[in-house]
Amino acid sequence: MQVMTADAAGIAEAARILRRGGLVAVPTETVYGLAADATSNAAVGRIYAAKARPKINPLIAHVTSLEAALGQGIFSANALRLAEAFWPGPLTLVVPLAPRATVCAASRAGQPSIALRVPIHPVARAVISAAGRPVAAPSANRSGRVSPVTAAHVARDFAGEIDLILDGGRCPVGLESTIIACLEEPPRLLRPGGIARMDIEAVLGGSLGESLGSGPVRSPGMSQSHYAPRAKLRLEAASLDNGEAGLDFGGIFAEDKNVLDLSPRRNLAEAAANLFIFLRKLDAQRPACIAVAPVPHEGLGEAINDRLARAAAPRDKLARRRL
Numbered sequence: 001m002q003v004m005t006a007d008a009a010g011i012a013e014a015a016r017i018l019r020r021g022g023l024v025a026v027p028t029e030t031v032y033g034l035a036a037d038a039t040s041n042a043a044v045g046r047i048y049a050a051k052a053r054p055k056i057n058p059l060i061a062h063v064t065s066l067e068a069a070l071g072q073g074i075f076s077a078n079a080l081r082l083a084e085a086f087w088p089g090p091l092t093l094v095v096p097l098a099p100r101a102t103v104c105a106a107s108r109a110g111q112p113s114i115a116l117r118v119p120i121h122p123v124a125r126a127v128i129s130a131a132g133r134p135v136a137a138p139s140a141n142r143s144g145r146v147s148p149v150t151a152a153h154v155a156r157d158f159a160g161e162i163d164l165i166l167d168g169g170r171c172p173v174g175l176e177s178t179i180i181a182c183l184e185e186p187p188r189l190l191r192p193g194g195i196a197r198m199d200i201e202a203v204l205g206g207s208l209g210e211s212l213g214s215g216p217v218r219s220p221g222m223s224q225s226h227y228a229p230r231a232k233l234r235l236e237a238a239s240l241d242n243g244e245a246g247l248d249f250g251g252i253f254a255e256d257k258n259v260l261d262l263s264p265r266r267n268l269a270e271a272a273a274n275l276f277i278f279l280r281k282l283d284a285q286r287p288a289c290i291a292v293a294p295v296p297h298e299g300l301g302e303a304i305n306d307r308l309a310r311a312a313a314p315r316d317k318l319a320r321r322r323l
Contacts, residue, residue, distance in 0.1 A: 247291070271304055
């Protein structure tokens with residue numbers, strides 16, 4: 001597996017690989033994405049196979065502009081408001097499929113809707129532009145595992161299995177995009193993420209609807225068990241039990257080599273940026289359990305708690321074998 005710096009030569013090589021149907025790990029502002037040509041069923045099939053991802057779980061198509069997105073999806077007035085307010089950035093919009101859309105059926109899991117995002121990360125934007133087509137790019141990790149925020153994380157999950165890792169350093173946001181379904185009114189929050197609910201509702205001038213929780217899977221990151229380390233998680237912990245590692249927030253636990261504090265100053269943006277990298281570091285110590293200090297639920301705390309709840313959820317036998 002080739003690793004290249006995300007300079008002009010690396011970006012050109014990544015685009016070349018994508019155009020011929022290959023897989024490239026690309027940094028975005030959220031997490032590293034496992035990128036493939038979103039217009040090719042065969043290329044997208046390689047993503048599902050590499051991640052061991054269920055094919056009923058659709059992928060986000062990444063494009064370089066709202067204009068490009070309008071060629072793939074049908075945007076309501078509210079969808080346009082959100083796109084104009086938050087793109088480029090960590091927001092995904094699920095909209096009806098445009099009649100002349102080029103994103104393939106496999107990428108959409110055969111649905112008549114499409115998930116679209118315009119990333120702000122300069123490397124991701126350069127790769128998509130050089131490839132000259134929409135790019136599917138779910139998180140570059142095994143399905144259900146902790147998302148990657150460095151090139152080294154990707155390499156540990158996919159040693160020798162993908163064509164290129166483009167190393168652009170650590171991802172700054174550290175949480176996946178917020179996903180909003182604009183298929184009916186009001187728009188529905190499918191997944192909290194890098195843009196807080198209150199900021200989205202301020203643009204809409206009203207409350208978001210909640211995910212229906214049934215029917216077809218409309219977007220990534222909605223399975224009950226997801227983002228999981230090997231160790232079990234114990235949430236809302238006030239102290240550490242013997243043998244536990246600690247994922248702290250605001251200095252609840254005593255300082256120790258097996259404790260990492262998401263944000264000693266209780267800054268939720270800092271905590272979000274540290275969440276996945278700290279989970280991976282603690283998990284590498286092989287504790288039986290990771291105790292997690294309480295994190296406020298407001299702002300980005302909603303997304304942090306969503307990821308922690310899914311990471312702590314019971315895992316089926318298949319998921320445990322993949323770990």
